[in-house]
Amino acid sequence: MFAKIILGILIGFLGGVVEDRGPSWRRKTEIISEVLLFFIGLAFLISSFMFGALYGAMAIAEITAGVYAYQKVFRSQKASS
Template identity: 55%
Template sequence: MFARIIVGLLIGFIAGLVEAFGPSMSKKWQNMSELLIILTGLAFIVSSFAFGLIFGFMAIIEITAGFCAYGKVFQPKKTSRSLSR
């Protein structure tokens, strides 16, 4: 169970990474990376729903938490000065 939680968080974290570096990649690689992340996340969610409804919803929450964790940890902080522009 713990391994599934780690995998869900890792999928979300990698999705955040691909989203952040997407503009620096070529359009072809960006599309392929996003497609792989979508398919991997979808397969993880479907396999979690196969174990039960609670596990399926936990998988969605884990991926979302991993994506948000990437944004909190690695995205630059916005200052009040940059918000006023």
């Protein structure tokens, strides 16, 4: 169970990386990365929902937490004036 939680957070974290770094990549690389990440996330969600709605909801929360963690830690802060 702990490994599944870590995997969900890692998938979300990678989603944040692809979202943030994607525009600086070539268009083809960006599309391939987004599609692969989509299928990985979809497979994770489907496998979680197979065990029950609670695990599926937890998977959504884990992916969201991973994206949020990436944005909080690595995304540059804009200076406010």
